Amino acid sequence: MCGIIGVTGTGPAVPRLIDSLKRLEYRGYDSAGVAALVDGKIERRRAKGKIRELEAVLAAEPLNATIGIGHTRWATHGAPTTANAHPHKAGRVTLVHNGIIENFAELKAELVAEGHAFESQTDTEVVAHLLDSELGKANDPLVAFKTVLDRLTGAYALAVLIEGEDGLILGARRGSPLVVGWGEGEMYLGSDALAVGPFTQKISYLEEGDFVAIDRSGARMFDASGAPADRPIVQVSASSALVEKGEYRHFMEKEIHEQPDSVQHTLSEYLDFVNGKAKSGEIDFATIERIQIVACGTAFYAGQIGRYAFERLAGLPCDVEIASEFRYRHPALTKGTLAVAVSQSGETADTLASLTWCKAQGLKTAALVNVHSSSMAREAGTLWPTHAGPEIGVASTKAFTAQVAALLALAVTAGVQRGRIDPATEGELVRALFEAPRLIAESMAMEGSLKDVAHDLSKATDVLFLGRGAMFPLAMEGALKLKEISYIHAEGYAAGELKHGPIALIDEETPTIALAPLDDVFEKTASNLQEIAARGGPVIMIAPKGAPDPHGAGIRRVDAPDCHSLIAPLIYAIPVQLLAYYTAVQKGTDVDQPRNLAKSVTVE
């Protein structure tokens, strides 16, 4: 995940930027850079690779300044080269960015037509050019900045230096976090509290859509509409531990909110955003006859979502099995099978044993894991990494969506390699995946309605989750999340299975949560919901605003963002997680360490 730091003060800025970037190394990166205002001119130093390479560049060409910005880049648009490393510069503007500017191609075409010359492949550079243009029209940098922000679609955190505006750094956040740090005669911007941790423990957390101007004496903050905003200063722990809860009450809440970033970084492993293509990796899916996924718990549900995509997009038969069953069942697998272990920890005993068994049968193996040095990562022939970062909450959230994101992207690769997806469809699917981080961020807006629903759920003893297609495994994941952290009994069912038994459970006391994106089976799900409502069961339907109303007394709606059906499991995972989270908070359970559970199950 890219890291951002900005410093404006009176002492030497660059050593501080470097100190901060070192603390952000844990996020992973492949290049780094700083920019500083030296005698009224902005100068940059950038390097591919680690911060020590940047330090070597700085040792050869030092920057003496009291104001600067720094960045560690995790490549999404364009290879990890010095030219693609941040900060990016256009005219008077130099800036760093975390996130994805989805409409960068349109904006770039417009700017190129106006005569702007680009020097990188990044989506970020368009923001620098746009702002430089706007500065030519508006005298006030904040007015120009707001005009530019209003033109951007996507997820971003930005820190900006402007030549001629000594002492000023602009910042903005949408989808990616950004904090303001308050020092004595010195102010900071950072991608998290850790970034500014060496200098101050006084932090203001910017809210979604906020933008800010900092100078040596303080900060002026504005909300998305441009109205002045007052974000409280909070005192954070002085500890520089790698993982802190920051502004959140629980790690689970923090990890839910990290998903725009963790999904983006995972997708960038598997997709080429610049060219709108799925990357080819070590495995050629054209040579694979069948996929066998093995996993436990939440990872098993991610695998099941993957199965829908592999079969639909690539015509590739895919089985998914709980590892603890698979390993003792003596399954009959053919030689052309690719065995895939899906696991956050990479250490789950049953999944690891299943992987080892498959390898011993002479099958090709891959491990989709979040811990890249884990036993599964080492055991498998191919490592498919997820980039969710450390997951502390016992109930898996960001590791799950990272697994789903990777599997969806791999299914697109498989579809292309097997000749099932033409270039136009590939472009459409990659664009859809590309929108996921922003739509995940937008899904957080459901929080208010979901808190109300959670209030009611906390009184229930049984809850049903329903969905069709890829929403069926997500319904099971929703039930698992609720069970684990709120201790309420819950079941996830395929909506079409209701009549075959579960409908007997319906009464006024048993709420049903329906996951109903507007896809080709929406009408069918809606009619299942009417059946429940007709029997007096309370129904909460999570669906896009534009979805028709299933006429039934008691159907309550929570509006989800519109999205492509491919990414619906990523978008609908958010309300599912938030519901479980707020229900548990309402019940006062130990959210991050629920009773009887361990984060990594390394024994049988």
Ligand code: F6R
């Ligand atoms: C549920 C949860 C567990 C894990 C399962 C597998 O929230 O976290 O169900 O998904 O124990 O763990 P990993 O993915 O580490 O193999």
